[in-house]
Amino acid sequence: MSTTTDNTTQHPGTALITGASSGIGAVYADRLARRGYDLILVARNRERLDTLASRLTDATGRSIEVVAADLGKREDVRRIEEILRTDSSITLLVNNAGIGGAAPLLQSDADQMEAMIDLNVTALTRLTYAVAPKFVARGAGAIVNIASIVAVAPEVLNGVYGGTKAFVLAFSQSLHHELGAKGVRVQAVLPGATRTEFWDVAGHPVDNLPQEIVMSAGDLVDAALAGFDQGELATVPSLPELADWTAFESARAALGPNLSRSKPAARYGV
DSSP states (O other), rough: OOOOTTTTTTTEEEEEEESSSSSSHHHHHHHHHHOOOOEEESSSSSHHHHHHHHHEEEEEEEOEEEEEOOOOOOHHHHHHHHHHHHOOTTEEEEEOOOOOOOOOGSSSOOHEEEEEHHIIIIIIHHHHHHHHHHHHHHHHEEEEOOOOGGGHHHHHHHHHHHHHHHHHHHHHHHHHHHHHGGGEEEEHHHHHOOSTTTHTOOOOOOOOGOOGGEEEEEHHHHHHHHHHHOOOOOTTTTTTHHHHHHOOOHHHHHHHGGGOSOOOOOOOGO
């Protein structure tokens, strides 16, 4: 039996992937093209995008458009928002673009932290807002947001980075709550340490990490897509037991009835 992509099946539409020139984003481009998606690849490095697009077009025959854009710049975010609003072929948004940091808070530059928030939070939010109404109107579409394990373990790396990824997780959970019944799929992916350029940019080379905790980008994306296929809202590719995440979410949900009450808890003696 052939294992090649069957392009005679129903076309799944176009996936727009941010941060697509390397690492996790480039692997998503490869895997989604092989699933039959046409692609719009967004990143700063046009040369890398062109090289990737050429390779994937030759390998899969899919239509691939590249858009050079720096999502840390408001005018470039606006350009991608316009594509998301007006291109009716887009059925999937992969919000992958982001930057990180490993330095302690007090050793970090405030301007760099603000730039991190602009990319990891503001750009991701604006792109989601640009495409979500179209998906709701159609009653179909999917949004994949790349978060991080630091969303639930903020002590691991830089605190602002952890805060931005906690936002991505909470935002994804809220999107699912509001849009899930309207036909919009939402998934948050929480990678652990992954072998990408992230670590060099963060000033902490990946080869300095214990290699038993480092996953390849290929394995990460393959697991994330398997989680997507299984209907997961939150996918932690390295977590051995789903029951552990279920217990975490159950504990969070159990807080709900007592998070807002008319009187302080008795233990405060107020």
